[in-house]
Amino acid sequence: MSATSTLTTNAEPSYLDYDNHRKGIFAWILSTDHKRIGLLYMFTIMSFFFIGATLGLLMKFELIAPGKTIMNAQTYNAFFTLHGVIMIFVIVIPGLPAVFGNFFLPLMIGARDVAFPRLNLFSWYVYLTGIALVLYSLFAGGGAPDTGWTFYAPYSFKTSTNMLPAVLGAFVLGFSSILTGLNFLVTIHRMRAPGMTWLKMPLFPWTLYGTAWIQILATPIIGITLLMIVAERTLHIGFFDPTLGGDPILYQHLFWIYSHPAVYIMILPAMGVISEIIPTFSQKSIFGYRFIVGSTLAIAFVGYFVWGHHMFVSGMSGVALFTFSFLTFLVAIPSAIKVFNWIATMHKGSILLDTPFYWAVSFIFVFMIGGLSGLVLGSLATNVHLHDTHFVLAHFHFIVFGGTGFAFFAALHYWYPKMFGRMYDAKWANTGWLIFFIGFLTLYSPMFYLGIKGMPRRYYDYDEMFHSGNIVSTMGSWIMIAGIIIIVINLFRAAKSGPKGEQDPWKGRTLEWTVPSPPPVENFDKIPVIEKGPYDYS
Amino acid sequence: MEEHRDDLASKTGMWLFLFTEMLLFAGLFVVYSVYRFKHPEAFHLAAEELNVFIGTVNTIILLTSSMTIAMSITAMQKGSTKLSLILLTVTVVLGLAFLVNKYFEWNTKIHHHIYPGSEIMASWGQGDILFFGLYYFMTGLHAFHIIIGLTFIGFVMVYIRKGRITPDRYVLLENSGLYWHLVDMIWIFLFPLFYLVT
Numbered sequence: 001m002s003a004t005s006t007l008t009t010n011a012e013p014s015y016l017d018y019d020n021h022r023k024g025i026f027a028w029i030l031s032t033d034h035k036r037i038g039l040l041y042m043f044t045i046m047s048f049f050f051i052g053a054t055l056g057l058l059m060k061f062e063l064i065a066p067g068k069t070i071m072n073a074q075t076y077n078a079f080f081t082l083h084g085v086i087m088i089f090v091i092v093i094p095g096l097p098a099v100f101g102n103f104f105l106p107l108m109i110g111a112r113d114v115a116f117p118r119l120n121l122f123s124w125y126v127y128l129t130g131i132a133l134v135l136y137s138l139f140a141g142g143g144a145p146d147t148g149w150t151f152y153a154p155y156s157f158k159t160s161t162n163m164l165p166a167v168l169g170a171f172v173l174g175f176s177s178i179l180t181g182l183n184f185l186v187t188i189h190r191m192r193a194p195g196m197t198w199l200k201m202p203l204f205p206w207t208l209y210g211t212a213w214i215q216i217l218a219t220p221i222i223g224i225t226l227l228m229i230v231a232e233r234t235l236h237i238g239f240f241d242p243t244l245g246g247d248p249i250l251y252q253h254l255f256w257i258y259s260h261p262a263v264y265i266m267i268l269p270a271m272g273v274i275s276e277i278i279p280t281f282s283q284k285s286i287f288g289y290r291f292i293v294g295s296t297l298a299i300a301f302v303g304y305f306v307w308g309h310h311m312f313v314s315g316m317s318g319v320a321l322f323t324f325s326f327l328t329f330l331v332a333i334p335s336a337i338k339v340f341n342w343i344a345t346m347h348k349g350s351i352l353l354d355t356p357f358y359w360a361v362s363f364i365f366v367f368m369i370g371g372l373s374g375l376v377l378g379s380l381a382t383n384v385h386l387h388d389t390h391f392v393l394a395h396f397h398f399i400v401f402g403g404t405g406f407a408f409f410a411a412l413h414y415w416y417p418k419m420f421g422r423m424y425d426a427k428w429a430n431t432g433w434l435i436f437f438i439g440f441l442t443l444y445s446p447m448f449y450l451g452i453k454g455m456p457r458r459y460y461d462y463d464e465m466f467h468s469g470n471i472v473s474t475m476g477s478w479i480m481i482a483g484i485i486i487i488v489i490n491l492f493r494a495a496k497s498g499p500k501g502e503q504d505p506w507k508g509r510t511l512e513w514t515v516p517s518p519p520p521v522e523n524f525d526k527i528p529v530i531e532k533g534p535y536d537y538s
Numbered sequence: 539m540e541e542h543r544d545d546l547a548s549k550t551g552m553w554l555f556l557f558t559e560m561l562l563f564a565g566l567f568v569v570y571s572v573y574r575f576k577h578p579e580a581f582h583l584a585a586e587e588l589n590v591f592i593g594t595v596n597t598i599i600l601l602t603s604s605m606t607i608a609m610s611i612t613a614m615q616k617g618s619t620k621l622s623l624i625l626l627t628v629t630v631v632l633g634l635a636f637l638v639n640k641y642f643e644w645n646t647k648i649h650h651h652i653y654p655g656s657e658i659m660a661s662w663g664q665g666d667i668l669f670f671g672l673y674y675f676m677t678g679l680h681a682f683h684i685i686i687g688l689t690f691i692g693f694v695m696v697y698i699r700k701g702r703i704t705p706d707r708y709v710l711l712e713n714s715g716l717y718w719h720l721v722d723m724i725w726i727f728l729f730p731l732f733y734l735v736t
Contacts (some may be wrong), residue, residue, distance in 0.1 A: 017659045115547045190547040220558045224565035227674070236655035237671035238664075244671075245664025250572060254565060357652060 111194025391451025580665020
């Protein structure tokens with residue numbers, strides 16, 4: 001891949017300047033350019049991240065001391081429900097695919113856009129509709145929903161709070177996720193640059209491919225399940241109501257048939273981002289490319305068959321328990337393969353110590369803690385002890401926030417110069433990362449201990465014996481927020497007045513680094529012809 | 539920039555969308571199987587309440603409409619826009635006929651106070667309640683898909699009139715056909731599960 005010279009392509013306006021015959025904000029919200037849509041998603045997601053994070057911060061503050069501190073039990077229930085709904089359905093599930101997938105998938109496979117640009121914009125509007133419904137549930141009559149983000153039956157049809165808009169909101173958000181996945185699948189199948197065979201495709205597109213399949217194959221199940229909840233509440237059809245013959249456990253099965261694979265929707269693209277950053281910052285070809293591809297597909301596949309591990313204490317046959325536990329252990333293997341490959345890639349590489357690399361390495365660290373604690377929960381005996389305790393909370397946040405969140409920041413710092421054509425201040429970025437990392441560990445690590453000691457999740461109150469652990473954890477939340485603020489301010493300052501970003505500041509080898517920063521509207525002057533693999537540092 | 543067009547991509551996209559539709563109904567089929575397994579006798583008796591005659595007529599109507607839309611695509615391929623439009627009109631009429639039948643069927647049931655939450659149903663066993671809950675939900679969702687399909691075909695007809703769908707460029711027509719076949723196929727499963735399990 002010979003680099004296109006910046007001079008020849010500078011004549012074309014970048015996607016940031018081009019006005020597609022519309023003025024002001026309409027040039028953005030009616031744009032079908034995948035890069036602009038990526039940024040639309042990014043700003044929506046960031047705004048809601050602040051709401052979700054604030055809810056989390058307030059919950060941690062409530063837990064700083066036993067008894068009521070700043071809110072009552074009902075408010076706390078509403079807070080953890082909305083924190084979950086917003087963080088999961090609005091931020092983490094669309095997160096990496098909708099922002100960085102939209103922006104970089106066409107660039108990385110050498111295409112001018114995704115396969116269906118208008119459908120792409122439409123998905124964003126569907127996404128906004130879903131968000132509007134979720135927000136409506138907050139403020140409308142009956143009070144904010146209080147069931148937890150899992151909407152378990154029978155709570156979800158017994159509670160008098162605004163369940164309907166929240167559930168419908170999750171349904172609509174799922175629909176948006178399906179459309180994005182569909183778009184990516186067709187794009188990857190049909191629009192790779194000439195010569196880019198499947199095994200010459202970079203790893204981030206590969207993980208988006210696996211993710212898209214999960215989005216398409218799993219999301220409809222939660223869609224229909226949520227519709228059943230709607231029917232249950234409005235039409236009194238007793239799908240899950242025991243008094244009408246329904247089975248609440250069946251709801252749990254249907255919910256987790258989607259929601260467990262959804263965890264892989266969250267983590268696979270994160271692994272893809274890390275698989276891009278590690279070779280670039282080691283200036284070395286990725287170790288075991290085929291194994292990473294294979295493990296991506298294996299995770300996507302096996303991930304379908306492990307949902308039962310969320311329900312070990314709900315009541316299942318012994319055979320089912322054993323099988324789900326076994327399969328859960330199985331899915332750890334491909335994840336571990338990836339970790340080994342990343343480490344092996346760094347071995348004897350010439351490592352550049354820059355912000356994206358710090359994020360990537362800390363990702364591996366927290367992801368391993370999260371993954372190994374997952375095995376503790378996947379074992380039947382320990383699960384009975386730890387079920388619904390703070391241990392689960394810690395595990396989950398290490399994987400989802402530690403995984404997807406760290407990868408999101410890693411991707412942001414890695415691709416920032418490409419996306420905005422400006423460079424951020426590395427010193428502040430590193431400081432922000434360090435504070436965030438320390439805050440993260442301080443916030444979530446004590447939860448492992450609290451959980452083992454028996455502190456349950458989803459209570460606004462606790463026994464005196466858990467006090468010290470909670471104080472540490474709450475202080476961690478303050479440190480982490482400070483880190484986030486530094487990171488965000490630094491990036492905003494860079495967008496306004498940062499020095500001009502180079503075309504290829506990290507000496508990356510994938511296609512997005514061959515176009516100017518920020519990329520022109522049509523991405524490539526001439527569609528490149530691919531002859532070598534994606535990480536060619538020879 | 540030259541016009542970008544990739545019919546295979548459009549069709550791939552449509553097939554993937556049909557997958558998701560199938561999975562949407564698959565969730566319901568799972569629920570149906572679980573409850574049928576739990577209450578085989580009640581499902582058997584409740585199914586006798588349904589009118590097999592109307593069900594059969596509706597099955598024939600839908601199968602015929604699938605045929606007419608397939609013929610309409612062939613007509614377009616052979617260059618006969620007019621015949622294609624006529625066949626699409628027949629398809630829409632058949633689809634509407636299905637909905638009218640469905641309306642009368644539901645109406646009679648509701649008239650006899652057989653609907654979720656009614657007093658009569660409350661006095662029945664759990665198996666019957668579940669059967670009719672599923673019946674209304676699944677046939678209702680299916681009818682909703684018929685309406686979406688008809689709207690889709692309606693748009694296709696407008697596009698044919700406006701000359702945006704032509705014998706060289708008819709992937710949208712093909713996609714509407716694919717969608718219609720899916721709706722048809724789901725009915726093929728619903729019909730025996732609700733009407734013929736007696």
